[in-house]
Amino acid sequence: MPNADINEREILADWVESVAENGDRAAFARLFAHLAPRLKAFLRRLGSADAAAEELVQEVMLTVWRKAASFDRRQSSVSTWVFTIARNRRIDLIRRESKPALDPEEPLLRPSAPLPADTIAAETRRDAALRAALAELPPEQLDLLQLGYYEGKSHVEIAELRKLPLGTVKSRMRLAFSRLRRAMESYQ
Amino acid sequence: MTPSHHLPAELLFDHAAGTLDPALAVLVDGHLALCLQCRVKAQECLAVGGGLLDAIEPVAMSEGAFDRLMARIDNGDVTWFDTPKPAAPSFGEETTDALIDVLPPALRPLGRRSLATRRWRSIAPGVKTLQLDLPTGHQGSAQIIRVDAGKGVPHHTHLGNEYTLVLSGAFNDHSGRFARGDLQITDASVKHRPIAEPGETCMVLAVTDGPLRLTGALGFIQRSLGY
Numbered sequence: 001m002p003n004a005d006i007n008e009r010e011i012l013a014d015w016v017e018s019v020a021e022n023g024d025r026a027a028f029a030r031l032f033a034h035l036a037p038r039l040k041a042f043l044r045r046l047g048s049a050d051a052a053a054e055e056l057v058q059e060v061m062l063t064v065w066r067k068a069a070s071f072d073r074r075q076s077s078v079s080t081w082v083f084t085i086a087r088n089r090r091i092d093l094i095r096r097e098s099k100p101a102l103d104p105e106e107p108l109l110r111p112s113a114p115l116p117a118d119t120i121a122a123e124t125r126r127d128a129a130l131r132a133a134l135a136e137l138p139p140e141q142l143d144l145l146q147l148g149y150y151e152g153k154s155h156v157e158i159a160e161l162r163k164l165p166l167g168t169v170k171s172r173m174r175l176a177f178s179r180l181r182r183a184m185e186s187y188q
Numbered sequence: 189m190t191p192s193h194h195l196p197a198e199l200l201f202d203h204a205a206g207t208l209d210p211a212l213a214v215l216v217d218g219h220l221a222l223c224l225q226c227r228v229k230a231q232e233c234l235a236v237g238g239g240l241l242d243a244i245e246p247v248a249m250s251e252g253a254f255d256r257l258m259a260r261i262d263n264g265d266v267t268w269f270d271t272p273k274p275a276a277p278s279f280g281e282e283t284t285d286a287l288i289d290v291l292p293p294a295l296r297p298l299g300r301r302s303l304a305t306r307r308w309r310s311i312a313p314g315v316k317t318l319q320l321d322l323p324t325g326h327q328g329s330a331q332i333i334r335v336d337a338g339k340g341v342p343h344h345t346h347l348g349n350e351y352t353l354v355l356s357g358a359f360n361d362h363s364g365r366f367a368r369g370d371l372q373i374t375d376a377s378v379k380h381r382p383i384a385e386p387g388e389t390c391m392v393l394a395v396t397d398g399p400l401r402l403t404g405a406l407g408f409i410q411r412s413l414g415y
């Protein structure tokens with residue numbers, strides 16, 4: 001795995017910490033330049049029109065600015081943290097549409113209970129290993145992950161879409177995750 | 189105590205991608221609250237999302253997007269995260285219930301709200317259910333089932349999958365023993381009769397993605413009552 005990749009992850013985390021500690025606008029500008037175009041691409045694939053995707057990116061980045069102090073580099077990489085913010089925002093929007101009266105304090109909308117710091121060590125190295133493993137995933141496994149994470153399809157919808165038996169989808173997911181997990185664990 | 193029946197990959201996947209229906213999401217959060225092993229896996233699945241976010245082909249933001257964001261920040265704009273939440277209805281102490289004690293803290297507001305708006309309903313001797321105040325996918329349901337020690341839930345099947353998370357006590361059926369934190373998933377082909385172990389009331393969170401059907405005489409009564 002290239003060291004440049006590891007350095008890049010460390011630098012992203014440094015920037016978030018600098019935003020948290022000093023309200024560092026230059027660091028935030030660099031974060032924005034890195035994250036916003038990826039978030040926009042991600043949200044467009046999830047079905048948002050261009051303008052709506054940009055508005056969501058703005059909200060996610062506003063949250064990054066405001067919640068920078070809650071980022072913990074021992075718990076997750078910057079990408080994972082920002083992915084989780086975008087995911088929670090999207091769930092929140094969907095649920096408001098389907099049942100506006102829902103209490104936003106639903107457990108679903110809150111982050112899961114924190115992990116002990118020693119359970120997830122060297123998150124940055126793990127993350128770089130994960131990226132390398134993602135690039136080498138068999139196409140049919142990557143396809144499932146992309147349909148779920150990029151297109152917002154549940155495993156049941158994926159089975160229907162790809163005309164695959166549910167059992168096949170489930171076992172491919174198991175295979176994909178155990179492969180990725182092995183890659184991450186080798187860097188713990 | 190560590191649960192011995194865990195979340196399958198496809199539920200961890202849907203959880204991380206944010207595609208679970210609300211009732212299943214509560215069940216998954218309930219298991220995660222009680223299971224460190226699955227919490228680690230759930231975090232790994234979120235990391236996969238982070239990795240995919242990294243790997244995506246970027247799409248340029250429109251001209252001036254960053255300056256507009258900084259203007260909002262200087263304006264003191266709030267995020268969706270900060271938007272004022274509707275005041276939580278105050279139920280006082282009267283809804284304190286054995287159920288609340290066994291719910292993981294994150295699920296307690298939902299439990300209180302459900303207790304305040306719905307009633308425990310008796311479905312068989314020693315067995316009561318409480319519908320949860322949640323939207324569910326298709327025609328499923330999310331309910332708490334409380335079974336007195338030593339009693340059993342009547343034989344039943346369901347049209348879809350049934351997901352059962354044990355909150356207190358333990359039950360046994362043909363497929364094994366399930367205690368606090370354990371998750372059982374049965375599909376429509378399974379007809380089962382879970383029985384609570386002696387000694388402690390067994391409470392479970394049960395989510396179905398198709399309506400539950402009691403078989404036998406109780407099923408006839410259930411159908412004639414229009415459940």
Ligand SMILES: [Zn+2]
Pocket residue numbers: 191193194195219223224225226227
């Ligand atoms: Zn588990």
